[in-house]
Amino acid sequence: MAGALIRMATHPRSPATGLKGSRCSGCLVAVYPADDACPRCGGPADPAALSGAGTLWTWTVQRYAPKSPPYQAPPGGFEPFAVGYVELKEGVRVAAVLDVDDLDAVRIGMPLMVTAGRGVPRARPATLGEEGS
Numbered sequence: 772m773a774g775a776l777i778r779m780a781t782h783p784r785s786p787a788t789g790l791k792g793s794r795c796s797g798c799l800v801a802v803y804p805a806d807d808a809c810p811r812c813g814g815p816a817d818p819a820a821l822s823g824a825g826t827l828w829t830w831t832v833q834r835y836a837p838k839s840p841p842y843q844a845p846p847g848g849f850e851p852f853a854v855g856y857v858e859l860k861e862g863v864r865v866a867a868v869l870d871v872d873d874l875d876a877v878r879i880g881m882p883l884m885v886t887a888g889r890g891v892p893r894a895r896p897a898t899l900g901e902e903g904s
C-alpha cells in the first residue's frame with residue numbers, strides 16, 4: 772500500500788492535477804513548488820507529480836482587491852474570496868485560492884482537490900472518491 776502510494780505520487784506525468792512538486796530521495800519529504808534541494812535535509816530532490824488531494828489546514832478571506840498587477844479582477848469586478856493552505860496527503864501544504872460557492876461553508880479539515888492553474892493553485896471541494904487518504 773505504501774509502495775503504491777509513493778509510486779503514484781512520484782510518477783512525473785500522473786495524475787492530471789498539474790501540481791509539479793518534488794520529493795527528497797533521502798528523507799522522502801514532498802516539496803511544493805518543486806525544488807532541486809530538500810528543505811529538511813538538504814539532499815537532492817527529484818520531480819514528483821502531486822495528487823492534489825488533501826484537507827484544508829487553515830484559511831482566510833481576501834476582502835479587498837490584491838495589488839494589480841499581478842492580480843486581475845474577474846469580468847464582474849472584485850468579489851471577496853477564500854485563500855488557504857491545503858495539506859496534501861503527501862504531507863506538503865500548498866497555498867491555494869479556494870473555489871467555493873459559499874464562504875460560510877468553508878471548514879478546516881474539509882476535503883479539497885488542488886490543481887495548478889495560471890499563477891496561484893486553485894482548490895475546490897473534493898467529490899466522493901477523490902478524498903484519498
Ligand SMILES: [Zn+2]
Nearest residue numbers: 795798809812
Ligand atoms: Zn530530505
